[in-house]
Amino acid sequence: MNSFLNTSRPPVFCPGCTHDRITKSLDAALVTLGIPDHKTVIVTDIGCSGLFDTFFNVHALHGVHGRALTYAAGLKLADPSLNVIVTMGDGGMGIGGAHVLAACRKNLDMTLIILNNFNFGMTGGQYSATTPSDAQVGSAFLNQAEIPMDICGVVESAGATYVSRISGHDDGLSDELVSAMQHKGFAVVETLGLCTGRYTKRNQLTPKVIDQMIAQRPSPGGVIAKNLRSEYGDRYRQLAQEKGKFPDPFVVKKQFDMPDARRHEVVILGSAGMRIVTAGDMVCFAGISGGLNVSIKNDYNITVLRGQSVSEILLSPDKIGYTGIESPTVVLALSDEGVARRQKIFAGLSPDTYVLKEASVAIPDTPAQVEEIDFKAIKIKKTDWALASLAVLAKHEIVLNKDMLVFALKSRFNEKVFNLSMETVEKIL
Amino acid sequence: MAFVFMEGNEAVARGAMAAGCNFFAGYPITPATTIFNNMLQMLPPKGGTCIQGEDEIASMGYCIGASMAGKKVLTATSGPGISLYSEHISFAIGSEIPLVIANVQRLGPSTGSATRGADSDIQFMRWGSTSGAPVIVLAPKDAKDCLELTVHAFNFAEEFRCPVFIASNKEIGMTKESFDMDDLNLPPLVERTPYTGTGPYVPFAADPDKAPPFLPIGGKTLVRQTSSTHGPDGYITIDPRVIAEMQERLHTKLDAAMDRISLYEENMVPDTDTLVISYGITSRAVADAAAALTDRGRPVSTLSLKTLWPVPESLLLEKAKPFRRIVVIEMNLGQYVNEIKRVLCGKQVDFYGQMNGILIPPAKIMEAIENE
Ligand code: SF4
Numbered sequence: 011m012n013s014f015l016n017t018s019r020p021p022v023f024c025p026g027c028t029h030d031r032i033t034k035s036l037d038a039a040l041v042t043l044g045i046p047d048h049k050t051v052i053v054t055d056i057g058c059s060g061l062f063d064t065f066f067n068v069h070a071l072h073g074v075h076g077r078a079l080t081y082a083a084g085l086k087l088a089d090p091s092l093n094v095i096v097t098m099g100d101g102g103m104g105i106g107g108a109h110v111l112a113a114c115r116k117n118l119d120m121t122l123i124i125l126n127n128f129n130f131g132m133t134g135g136q137y138s139a140t141t142p143s144d145a146q147v148g149s150a151f152l153n154q155a156e157i158p159m160d161i162c163g164v165v166e167s168a169g170a171t172y173v174s175r176i177s178g179h180d181d182g183l184s185d186e187l188v189s190a191m192q193h194k195g196f197a198v199v200e201t202l203g204l205c206t207g208r209y210t211k212r213n214q215l216t217p218k219v220i221d222q223m224i225a226q227r228p229s230p231g232g233v234i235a236k237n238l239r240s241e242y243g244d245r246y247r248q249l250a251q252e253k254g255k256f257p258d259p260f261v262v263k264k265q266f267d268m269p270d271a272r273r274h275e276v277v278i279l280g281s282a283g284m285r286i287v288t289a290g291d292m293v294c295f296a297g298i299s300g301g302l303n304v305s306i307k308n309d310y311n312i313t314v315l316r317g318q319s320v321s322e323i324l325l326s327p328d329k330i331g332y333t334g335i336e337s338p339t340v341v342l343a344l345s346d347e348g349v350a351r352r353q354k355i356f357a358g359l360s361p362d363t364y365v366l367k368e369a370s371v372a373i374p375d376t377p378a379q380v381e382e383i384d385f386k387a388i389k390i391k392k393t394d395w396a397l398a399s400l401a402v403l404a405k406h407e408i409v410l411n412k413d414m415l416v417f418a419l420k421s422r423f424n425e426k427v428f429n430l431s432m433e434t435v436e437k438i439l
Numbered sequence: 440m441a442f443v444f445m446e447g448n449e450a451v452a453r454g455a456m457a458a459g460c461n462f463f464a465g466y467p468i469t470p471a472t473t474i475f476n477n478m479l480q481m482l483p484p485k486g487g488t489c490i491q492g493e494d495e496i497a498s499m500g501y502c503i504g505a506s507m508a509g510k511k512v513l514t515a516t517s518g519p520g521i522s523l524y525s526e527h528i529s530f531a532i533g534s535e536i537p538l539v540i541a542n543v544q545r546l547g548p549s550t551g552s553a554t555r556g557a558d559s560d561i562q563f564m565r566w567g568s569t570s571g572a573p574v575i576v577l578a579p580k581d582a583k584d585c586l587e588l589t590v591h592a593f594n595f596a597e598e599f600r601c602p603v604f605i606a607s608n609k610e611i612g613m614t615k616e617s618f619d620m621d622d623l624n625l626p627p628l629v630e631r632t633p634y635t636g637t638g639p640y641v642p643f644a645a646d647p648d649k650a651p652p653f654l655p656i657g658g659k660t661l662v663r664q665t666s667s668t669h670g671p672d673g674y675i676t677i678d679p680r681v682i683a684e685m686q687e688r689l690h691t692k693l694d695a696a697m698d699r700i701s702l703y704e705e706n707m708v709p710d711t712d713t714l715v716i717s718y719g720i721t722s723r724a725v726a727d728a729a730a731a732l733t734d735r736g737r738p739v740s741t742l743s744l745k746t747l748w749p750v751p752e753s754l755l756l757e758k759a760k761p762f763r764r765i766v767v768i769e770m771n772l773g774q775y776v777n778e779i780k781r782v783l784c785g786k787q788v789d790f791y792g793q794m795n796g797i798l799i800p801p802a803k804i805m806e807a808i809e810n811e
Contacts, residue, residue, distance in 0.1 A: 019674070048659050053504075063663075064674060069656045071507060072665040073500070074526050080497040084504020087488050088462060089657040092508075109500070112493035250483035257480050259443040259453065261620065291615075298442045298617050305616035309554075331727035333614055333720075334798045 014040045014047060016067045026210075028178035028203025029058055029125060033065055035178075036095070036123070039187035040068075043093070050093040053082040055106070057132050058205075059099040059125040076106025079113045079122065086118050090243050093191060094120040101130045103161060104139035113196055114168035116242040121190045121197045124161055125178070127205040128215070135208030146212035161200045162230050171195035171237045175229040178203035179217040189232060195241050262421065264301035266414050271300060274409050276323040276340040277355065279348030280396055282316050286344070288422070289396035290321030295418035296400075296410040297325040305333045309351065318351040325409065340409060341378070342399045343367045349374075364408055366399050394434045401438035412439055441620050447611035448515075450582040451541050452477035454589025455513045459628060460539070461487040462510035464501035466494055466520065469553040470609040471543035474515035495520040499527035499538075506536050507664050509655035511593055515541040517609075518560050519550055521567060528602055529568040530666045532689065535600035535643070535650055537631055539592045542604050543612035546796050555796030556609035558719055561774040564604045565748045572689040575599070575700060576748040578606040578719040583618040585611060587625060588702070588745060594629035595700065599692055600650035606747060608770065610720045610798055634660075644671040647688055648695035693749050701751035704743040705758065708733070711740045713808060714762040716755075716779060718744040721770050721799055728804035739766075739808055747775060755782045764789065766808050770799060 015037050023030045040050065050068040054060040056075035063070035069092075071081050078096045086094045103110055103124050113122065129147055130136040137145070137153035140161065147153050166173045172193040176186050178201040190197035202220045204210050240248075276293055280286040287308050294304040302325045311317035322335045337360060343349050349371060356376040359365065363378035368385055383402060390398045404415045419431050445453070451474050455463070463478040465471070475491070482489040488505070492498030495516055502512040516524065521542055531538055546552040547559040560567075564576050575595050579585045585607060592603040634640050634652035640660045645651035651671075656662045663673030669685070670676035693700065704722075706729065717725045722743035729741050742758050744751065759765055765788045767776040776790045791807035793799045 048657070048661060051656050063665075067661060069661055070663045070665070070673075071504070071656060072667060073503070074530055074666055077496060077500045077527070080492070080500020081504035081507070083490075083497075084462075084464070084501040084506075085508050085656060086504075087490065087501070088505040088508030088510045089655075092657050108493050109497055112497065246488070250488075253483040256484040259445060259449075259620075261441045261443055262617075263441055294444055294615065294617070298444060303442075303617050304444065305614055307610075307614050330616065331723040331730075332798065332801050333610065333616075333723070334800055336800065 011047065012041055013037055014066050014068055016065055019064045021065050022061065023058065024207035026204060026206035027058070028127060028201070032123070032125060032178050032183065032201055032203065033062065035183040036187055037066070038184040039191065042184065042188050043191055045093050049091065050095065051085055053078045053085070053094065053096045055098050055102040057099040057101050057130065059097045059102065062097040076102045076104070077109065078102065079106060079109040082120050083113065083116070083118055086120055087243060087246070095191070096120060096122045098122070098124055100124065100126045100128065100138040100140040110165065111168045114165050114170040114198070117169065117171055117196045117239060118242045119194050119196070121187070121199070123187070124198065124200045125203060126161065126200055127203045127209060129205055129209045131205040131208050135205070148208065160227065162198070165198045166230055166234055166237070169237050170198045170234065171239070172197035172233050173230040174232050175200045175202065175224060175227070177201070177217060177220045177224060179220065193233065260421070262295060262298040264299065265417070266300045266411070268300040268411065268414070270407060270409065271302060271327055273326040273328070274324070274340060275335050275338045276325070276409060277335060277338045277352060278321040278342045278396060279344060279352055280319050281345040281347045282310060282319050283393060284319060284344060284396050285393055286319040286321050286396050289400055290323055291422060292397070292400055292415065292418040293323050293325070293409065295421050296414035299414050299417050300410070302327060303330050305330045307333060318345070318347040320348055320351050339363055340403065341365045342396070343371050343373050344395045344399065346371055364406070366402055368395055388437055390434055390437060397431055397434050398438055401435040405439055442617040443620050444615060444617045445582055446473065446613055446615040447579065447582045447585040447607055448473040448543065448613065449477050450585035451515070451589050451605060451607065452481055454586040455539070455593065456481050456485070457586070457625060458511065458590045458593035460511045460513045460593065461485070462502065462505040462512040463488070463514065464490040464492050464498040464505070464512070465514045465516060466492050466498050468517050468520050470545055470613045471515045471517045471520070471541065473613070474541055474543070478513065495523035496527065499524050502538050503527060503531060503536050506538050507656045507662070511537070511597070513539045513541065515543065517543050517545045518547045518563070521560055521563060525567050528574070529570065531602045532568055532572045532574060533570060534664055534666055537596040537600050538602050539589065539596050540602055540604050541589070541607060543607045543609060545609050546794070552796055554609065556720070556770065556798070557794055557796065558606070558608055558721070558770040558774070561606065561747060561771065564606060572686070573693050573749050574601055575603040575693065575746070576606050577603065577702065577745055578747050579611060579745070580719055580722045580743060581611060581618070582616050583623065584745070587623065590625050590628070591702065594626060597631040598629050598650065599696070600631060600653065601693070606719060608720050641671045642673040643669060643685065645688060647684070648691045650692050697749060697751065697753065700746055700749065701754045702745035703751065703754060704745065706741045708738045708740045711738050712763040713739040713766060714759055715739050715741045715766045715768065715808060716744065717741070717768045718747055718775065719770065721768050724799050724801045725768055725804055728801040728808065731801060732805060732808065737809070750778045750782060752782050755779060759783050759786060763787065764811070766791070768792070768799060768804055768807065770794070
């Protein structure tokens with residue numbers, strides 16, 4: 011193919027706009043590369059640079075301001091064989107800064123062309139993240155209170171593996187784009203150009219001045235040796251492949267007949283580190299093995315290593331509707347923090363409710379039957395109190411029996427942990 | 440009986456896998472994070488891709504790119520994330536990009552309460568985009584629903600080429616429960632219709648009541664996709680007739696299939712004069728309340744909506760017809776009730792809602808039903 015330009019959609023830039031030269035240079039670069047049209051996609055966002063996708067006969071995706079890199083990443087991850095080119099202006103680079111940084115850190119094999127013309131052309135020449143502080147722009151004096159950012163410096167420090175800065179008027183632009191596209195990894199080419207429609211009306215910017223700017227702040231020159239590493243997609247696929255097997259759902263069959271197969275509401279009041287959630291799961295596994303429907307909700311602090319840990323469990327021969335606790339049949343009071351969290355329930359418990367209280371824990375007055383157990387005295391560690399209290403329930407055959415508890419422990423733990431937990435259980439049973 | 444035991448969020452992930460999802464991108468947020476965690480366990484062994492975006496906007500962008508390359512994509516978030524998804528939800532609606540969004544709702548406004556449930560975003564999901572063009576919103580009531588409705592969501596996203604929301608809730612997403620796998624009722628899978636015509640591919644050319652046939656970016660035929668107002672050819676247009684046709688089709692493609700999209704459960708009790716309408720987690724407490732009222736000799740009928748948007752208007756009209764009174768219960772201070780009042784204009788519609796971070800107990804619902 012000798013051109014990828016879309017003859018039915020010729021470029022419509024203002025006369026003298028550097029974007030026009032960049033369009034032609036990109037076309038020449040694509041011709042040199044010789045990749046078939048359907049293997050290239052041009053991804054663009056908003057602004058005059060966002061018109062690029064329409065001028066080429068390749069796949070095209072035009073989206074929201076600053077987000078082009080995110081669509082590009084999705085496309086590249088979905089189809090690694092694609093040659094993905096993103097064009098964005100200094101505006102899109104600014105608003106999509108987080109995506110530019112993330113793309114540099116990821117190093118997907120894509121080429122980002124940032125068409126820096128120092129202002130927002132399309133909306134009236136407002137200042138952008140690259141506008142010099144002394145420029146005359148459409149945002150009055152606002153740019154005078156900020157400094158422009160150095161695109162190449164930022165993307166280099168963010169980990170881009172190929173970075174270059176070049177004038178849009180440079181005869182070598184097409185070659186530069188070829189090497190950027192040939193680079194396996196994330197390549198950023200910053201082109202400096204003229205926005206004749208807006209910027210150069212009020213500012214002395216010419217191709218010569220651009221050359222001077224580049225002389226003052228030279229291009230990093232392409233491949234950034236210190237950043238070189240695996241391409242993200244390759245690395246991702248390698249790591250993903252090493253990942254284990256598909257986690258099938260955990261299935262429990264009914265295997266026990268519980269004499270006490272009625273609706274239960276179990277509340278476990280403990281603290282972080284007491285394996286309250288694990289104990290809650292055990293009650294559920296046991297319940298399912300007894301043919302019951304179960305549900306469990308856990309309440310713990312966002313900072314997981316301290317504070318209360320509360321589990322609320324429903325077990326019922328009928329399907330469970332409302333999953334809140336209405337009238338607990340079992341309360342395991344294992345820490346003051348946990349009790350404090352549900353203090354209000356104690357006064358309203360029924361005389362039939364079974365409350366297990368560890369000797370060191372204080373509970374409010376309650377009409378329920380309370381059994382106090384000193385786990386410490388029988389040398390059970392605090393981290394095992396929740397498990398030990400399940401053994402107490404099994405002893406009384408409330409909610410579960412020994413077989414169900416052993417089944418639950420076996421289902422959840424590996425052999426070593428199972429044996430350790432059985433040591434605790436045997437101290438009770 | 441073979442029971443599984445999982446939280447709603449795991450069930451969404453399992454539903455996605457059952458639907459053939461092969462791409463996920465998301466950003467951690469309580470109470471939706473475990474969907475991401477589960478997808479990270481489930482996708483790689485099946486050759487799928489699971490990405491943590493640098494933010495919510497990027498996560499949706501990754502999904503849009505992957506979907507346009509032909510992948511079946513899922514993302515998951517909660518209210519604050521939906522706020523950030525908004526610009527890309529608009530993109531996906533207007534440019535007909537299939538994707539499924541699980542919204543595990545939490546108590547708003549704003550950052551609100553990360554670990555407290557509410558059906559906060561019922562109107563937001565529908566209207567949190569530009570233009571007013573429709574989306575599909577499905578509301579599960581439990582873990583099993585999460586699995587089944589996620590498969591429906593993928594089917595709808597593929598067929599209608601639009602974003603489909605799973606309107607879950609912290610109280611479903613983070614509650615583990617048992618259900619019988621044998622009770623699962625999964626629909627046959629639907630895939631987006633590929634373009635098979637012989638002429639040149641016109642990416643948005645479609646029947647007036649259908650989504651356009653799809654070809655992926657990266658395939659042999661060149662594809663144009665754009666967030667801008669476009670004609671069938673995918674180029675920007677200012678032709679009012681073309682614009683009007685495209686806009687109308689975004690509505691008509693869903694309206695024409697309303698009957699199939701409208702999913703619900705009902706318990707119609709003969710000789711009752713009251714119909715209680717609810718959705719999501721609340722419909723479970725409604726069922727308990729209705730059972731208790733039956734025991735008290737004051738039975739009511741119930742309708743639990745699983746499809747909230749588009750509003751199943753003819754279904755509502757048909758189901759409500761025999762009843763003197765409608766009671767709507769919601770885990771917010773009244774969002775969907777306004778749709779029901781609009782559709783059932785002239786009927787007595789009473790409402791009870793609660794927005795305090797906890798589930799509505801059946802007793803409150805009974806009170807609302809009994810206190811006329
Ligand atoms: S406004 Fe500026 S950037 Fe846009 S086409 Fe005109 S000269 Fe080029």
